[in-house]
Amino acid sequence: MEIKKIISHAKEYGFIFPSSDIYEGLSAVYDYAHNGVELKNNIKNYWWKAMVDLHSNIVGIDSAIFMHPTTWKASGHVDAFNDPLIDNKDSKLRYRADSLVEEYCEKLDNKILKEISKAKKRFGKDFDQKKFIETNPKVSKLKKKVEKILNRLNTSLENSDLNDVRNLIIELEIACEKSGSKNWSDVKQFNLMFSTKLGATSGSMTEIFLRPETAQGIFVNFLNVQKTSRLRVPFGIAQVGKAFRNEIIARQFIFRMKEFEQMEMQFFVPPGTQKEWYKKWMNKRMEWHKSIGMGSENYRFKNHEKLAHYADAACDIEFKFPFGFRELEGIHSRTDFDLSNHERFSGKNLKYFDPKLEKNYIPYVVETSIGLDRIFLAVLSWSLREDKLNDGTTRKVLKFPVFLAPIKLAVLPLVKKDGLPQYAKKIFDDLKLSYSTQYDEKDAIGRRYRRQDAIGTPFCVTIDYTTLDDDTVTLRDRDHMKQERIPLASLENILNEKLNVRNWLRAN
Numbered sequence: 001m002e003i004k005k006i007i008s009h010a011k012e013y014g015f016i017f018p019s020s021d022i023y024e025g026l027s028a029v030y031d032y033a034h035n036g037v038e039l040k041n042n043i044k045n046y047w048w049k050a051m052v053d054l055h056s057n058i059v060g061i062d063s064a065i066f067m068h069p070t071t072w073k074a075s076g077h078v079d080a081f082n083d084p085l086i087d088n089k090d091s092k093l094r095y096r097a098d099s100l101v102e103e104y105c106e107k108l109d110n111k112i113l114k115e116i117s118k119a120k121k122r123f124g125k126d127f128d129q130k131k132f133i134e135t136n137p138k139v140s141k142l143k144k145k146v147e148k149i150l151n152r153l154n155t156s157l158e159n160s161d162l163n164d165v166r167n168l169i170i171e172l173e174i175a176c177e178k179s180g181s182k183n184w185s186d187v188k189q190f191n192l193m194f195s196t197k198l199g200a201t202s203g204s205m206t207e208i209f210l211r212p213e214t215a216q217g218i219f220v221n222f223l224n225v226q227k228t229s230r231l232r233v234p235f236g237i238a239q240v241g242k243a244f245r246n247e248i249i250a251r252q253f254i255f256r257m258k259e260f261e262q263m264e265m266q267f268f269v270p271p272g273t274q275k276e277w278y279k280k281w282m283n284k285r286m287e288w289h290k291s292i293g294m295g296s297e298n299y300r301f302k303n304h305e306k307l308a309h310y311a312d313a314a315c316d317i318e319f320k321f322p323f324g325f326r327e328l329e330g331i332h333s334r335t336d337f338d339l340s341n342h343e344r345f346s347g348k349n350l351k352y353f354d355p356k357l358e359k360n361y362i363p364y365v366v367e368t369s370i371g372l373d374r375i376f377l378a379v380l381s382w383s384l385r386e387d388k389l390n391d392g393t394t395r396k397v398l399k400f401p402v403f404l405a406p407i408k409l410a411v412l413p414l415v416k417k418d419g420l421p422q423y424a425k426k427i428f429d430d431l432k433l434s435y436s437t438q439y440d441e442k443d444a445i446g447r448r449y450r451r452q453d454a455i456g457t458p459f460c461v462t463i464d465y466t467t468l469d470d471d472t473v474t475l476r477d478r479d480h481m482k483q484e485r486i487p488l489a490s491l492e493n494i495l496n497e498k499l500n501v502r503n504w505l506r507a508n
């Protein structure tokens with residue numbers, strides 16, 4: 001589904017509003033409305049349960065957003081947390097120079113995919129994709145071109161040769177998508193951290209930063225946590241919290257925001273074992289994603305060719321968003337970079353004594369880092385469908401994985417009279433103790449079903465005249481729109497079976 005439709009559905013049905021809407025909004029900043037908060041909390045809870053509750057060697061933390069300013073010197077963010085930006089001199093639009101080149105390559109990749117699917121159709125069962133890619137002259141030429149461009153981009157960025165990045169954009173004849181102009185400025189590095197001032201008097205003000213990642217709150221607490229939890233390396237620390245980045249190129253709704261939430265876990269391991277743990281966490285995190293039930297074909301790994309200043313291996317888990325495969329989660333082998341630097345900058349000994357190996361060392365770190373808002377967008381965009389119904393009408397439905405649905409149940413009296421509302425309210429008062437439940441008696445029952453479909457409520461419990469006679473209710477299923485008559489006494493058990501998060505967690 002087009003992203004535009006997802007944005008308008010999110011606003012109309014109380015998931016996400018633009019921030020400060022009455023003042024025309026604020027670019028790349030959003031507010032979560034009721035259904036959005038519920039969905040976000042359910043995702044967060046699922047992550048926390050899988051990472052912390054299911055691992056006896058992972059504990060949680062909630063560190064502050066403000067940190068001592070030296071933290072960001074030690075982490076390298078003051079010097080190296082930059083995006084290479086380029087302006088189009090005619091349209092005045094600003095772009096990330098590396099993204100312009102990467103998007104150019106993505107178009108070539110799409111051409112390759114088209115050739116493959118054409119050939120698949122032509123050769124049918126006998127199609128050998130690997131051989132085709134290797135031997136088809138058009139495809140191998142395109143593949144070589146992509147490789148050459150990306151290699152040059154990475155080398156130029158690694159060598160801080162921003163002039164060459166600009167030359168590459170000009171040689172590839174990349175144009176501004178709005179104006180078509182190829183009149184580009186120089187490429188300049190732009191630091192992504194927001195800063196503010198701390199202190200009571202103007203003379204004593206210190207510049208501090210809004211954290212651009214939650215990870216540093218974990219690193220500076222490494223020894224505090226290790227000592228109080230009495231865990232031994234290997235162990236992990238998990239955290240969910242806000243992070244802030246001054247993203248200049250903010251597009252694609254909540255995919256790239258200036259204020260967003262991260263769910264991160266730093267896993268501390270003995271030096272030399274990081275590669276092994278990196279592979280383990282890659283697989284574990286992919287399994288977690290797949291356990292949500294949004295189709296294995298919508299995920300893939302992407303290896304980082306260009307490594308961040310702190311990493312010795314890194315990859316992304318990408319998801320098929322409406323605008324193509326994009327990063328959903330990063331998995332990084334961060335070496336001992338952060339802890340070593342904090343030791344150097346703070347002058348405190350951050351070494352760990354390993355009783356098994358009988359030696360002191362600075363642990364290596366494998367990190368899993370996922371954007372909560374990004375997975376929210378993945379879930380929302382995957383779930384939103386327009387179903388054609390047998391009677392020729394369409395319905396908008398959010399087919400959320402049921403354990404993530406913001407509202408699990410709606411209790412609906414068929415009509416607003418003859419004691420049906422009173423009976424329904426009793427059921428509602430009981431069910432709301434266990435599940436997020438709505439009561440609705442306004443409008444015809446069909447319209448009420450549509451309203452619940454549009455916010456993704458998996459089950460509706462309807463009370464009709466038969467209920468008054470025999471204490472049975474109908475349970476309507478969102479996806480198939482089937483209604484089943486069941487005794488009221490069995491409702492709780494049936495719902496427990498269908499909604500319990502344990503069923504999904506078992507796959508982890």
Ligand code: ATP
Nearest residue numbers: 247255256257260327328329330369370371373374
């Ligand atoms: P990108 O390449 O998309 O800018 P990144 O590689 O800089 O992302 P990391 O620093 O690895 O991202 O952050 C870990 C995760 O945090 C990302 O996988 C993503 O899900 C999320 N994230 C990063 N930046 C943003 C943002 N501006 N808005 C929303 N989520 C973000």
